[in-house]
Amino acid sequence: MAKSSVQYVCSECGWNGAKWFGKCPECGQWGTVGEFHEARAAAGTRTAAPGRTSRTQPAAPSPAGSKGSATPITQVGTEQVTRVPTGFGEFDRVLGGGIVPGSVVLIAGEPGVGKSTLLLETAGNIARSHAGDGSVLYVSGEESQAQVRLRATRINAVEPNLLLASTTDLATVLGLIEQERPTLAIVDSAQTIVSQEVDGISGGSTQVREVASALIDTAKTLDIPVLLVGHVTKDGSIAGPRTLEHLVDVVCQFEGDSETALRMLRAVKNRFGPTDEVGCFDMSGEGIEEVRDPAGLFLSAGDGQEAPVEGTCVTFTLDGHRSLPIEVQALVTNSVLPTPRRAVNGVDSNRIAMLTAVLYRHGHINLLANDLYVSTIAGGLAKEPACDLAIVAALASAAHRTPIARATCAIGEISLTGQVRPAPRLEHRLREAARLGFTIAVVPTPRKPIEIPGLTLIEVRSLAEALTALGLSRR
Structure with a gap:
């Protein structure tokens, strides 16, 4: 007859032990450890289900090379699995x-x-x-x-x-x-x-x-x-x-x-x-x-003939092996509150606070007393560090009321010192940009030369150079 054992199991992480705890020793959650009784069957046994064969007898020795036997790795077949x-x-x-x-x-x-x-x-x-x-x-x-x-x-x-x-x-x-x-x-x-x-x-x-x-x-x-x-x-x-x-x-x-x-x-x-x-x-x-091809999901709808809009900039993120375009939109208004408001959607709020300070210190654009609203299109996420340059460009464009050309994209990470750092797999992002019709890309200096037909690269080393290349420097 199988013995019945009493154990305590955490419903969150699966920890089990013989003693009850109010707080799980493994994951630290409170009130998740509960008592349960499990009937342990003898080794090699399992109750037969309807239509199943009962396995109450010990397994017979398996021939060499079959399942359940040890085989030298050099003799294991590598046939293709369909x-x-x-x-x-x-x-x-x-x-x-x-x-x-x-x-x-x-x-x-x-x-x-x-x-x-x-x-x-x-x-x-x-x-x-x-x-x-x-x-x-x-x-x-x-x-x-x-x-x-x-x-x-x-x-x-x-x-x-x-x-x-x-x-x-x-x-x-x-x-x-x-x-x-x-x-x-x-x-x-x-x-x-x-x-x-x-x-x-x-x-x-x-x-x-x-x-x-x-x-x-x-x-x-x-x-x-x-x-x-x-x-x-x-x-x-x-x-x-x-x-x-x-x-x-x-x-x-x-x-x-x-x-x-x-x-x-x-x-x-x-x-x-x-x-x-x-x-x-x-x-x-x-x-x-x-x-x-989800490229068009995260960009504003349009036939490409209308005039560019201020406060927008396009960047390219990586999601697995895919490079996706993300349009960042920014709105800058005068604040009437003691503490200016920062409202974001699809962007890290802490990153916005940091980039606003860097923009003031190294870009000489003061937005510290303004209400800032930053969002992406269609639920896209611009939380990758490589989106920093596009976020700053959108904020500067909204502050100066100067639109960025629709065929221009910006890719790069901005450090606290105002430097524009390279993004991983930059060439992969740029090839996707060229496929979608972008003709100018403002990027950090790549580790090796990149040449993509139909795409002009403007290499920058600092935030000030990037704003100048985009026509958004302080006036």
């Missing part, structure tokens, strides 16, 4: 080229950001591409089959080989995967599935750890990829024990602003590809559409 395309080029980019068979991918994000819609549309794409030679299993623990069908109809993901199941029982989920042997299995979500073999509430540390371990075991044994939806806590971290992120093969964050339709998919962990890729999607009433 990845499963998701139907979204942006999704495949983040995963490293597609879904690896037998892998477990965790997709996490805020409520309502579109995780379930993205995976249901992915399931429809894969089912459509494997019509007649495979199926896709979509298991929902949050919605009924009818509710999932309604959403699938709205996003055009209804396929005859897309199988739907609505259950919260882990044994049933594992039995369905073993019975159907699908090309892809999607479980939505890890926090709603419950195992009857362990104690604990749905979404608790014990249950999430057991559900993840069982799904990973099934995925590796049957060589079936599993996409797992994960909830997040109020601070944005993935709910459940930290070991959940260590167990799975890929961890992706699906991010987005509720005020815009732009969604970004980032790989936080990836055993089969890079972790510096980002995928862009557009959320609409008909589902999710990938955005292959």
Whole structure:
């Protein structure tokens, strides 16, 4: 008979121990340590789920070269693994080229950001591409089959080989995967599935750890990829024990602003590809559409024929391997308050305070007594140090009421001494600028010469030189 042990587990970080603490010794959170009872099964045993084979007997010795045996690394085959395309080029980019068979991918994000819609549309794409030679299993623990069908109809993901199941029982989920042997299995979500073999509430540390371990075991044994939806806590971290992120093969964050339709998919962990890729999607009433060229999202709309506007400057940031244009807009007004106001959106407020002081000391433009409003377009982020020069240029343009030419961009970091420092991967940013039609770029002196057809580089070493090159020096 299995022994029942009492342990205490932190619901935030997954710490466990034999003694209760009001404050978690690992993460320092108060009131997160709770008692749970876990029935530990004997080694090599697991209760058989419906449709599963019971594994109560010790495993027989494996032949050399098979799973479970040690093989010299020189004898391990390096055959190419065939990845499963998701139907979204942006999704495949983040995963490293597609879904690896037998892998477990965790997709996490805020409520309502579109995780379930993205995976249901992915399931429809894969089912459509494997019509007649495979199926896709979509298991929902949050919605009924009818509710999932309604959403699938709205996003055009209804396929005859897309199988739907609505259950919260882990044994049933594992039995369905073993019975159907699908090309892809999607479980939505890890926090709603419950195992009857362990104690604990749905979404608790014990249950999430057991559900993840069982799904990973099934995925590796049957060589079936599993996409797992994960909830997040109020601070944005993935709910459940930290070991959940260590167990799975890929961890992706699906991010987005509720005020815009732009969604970004980032790989936080990836055993089969890079972790510096980002995928862009557009959320609409008909589902999710990938955005292959998001350059126009963060720039003001226009045909390029209208006159330039004061208080704006374009820079280029890096997001993974992508270079994105960001338009910085600034408004300078006389303050009637004892303490001038600093309102920002998409820009670091502390960085604005520092750049305002540097602009006064080394650029001789006094904005310390003015109200400053700095923002970006369409929820873009200009928090990278390489955006400093564009922010200062936008502030100086607004202060002097002198517009900057639309075909001019500025890239560079500004130090407290007024120097303009190089930005990483400057040539990559400049090539994207030339592709979008920019003809002049104000940049720091690069470490090696850069020549890009159609783009004139104005190299500057200090803030004063940059303002002079942009026509914004003190009058």
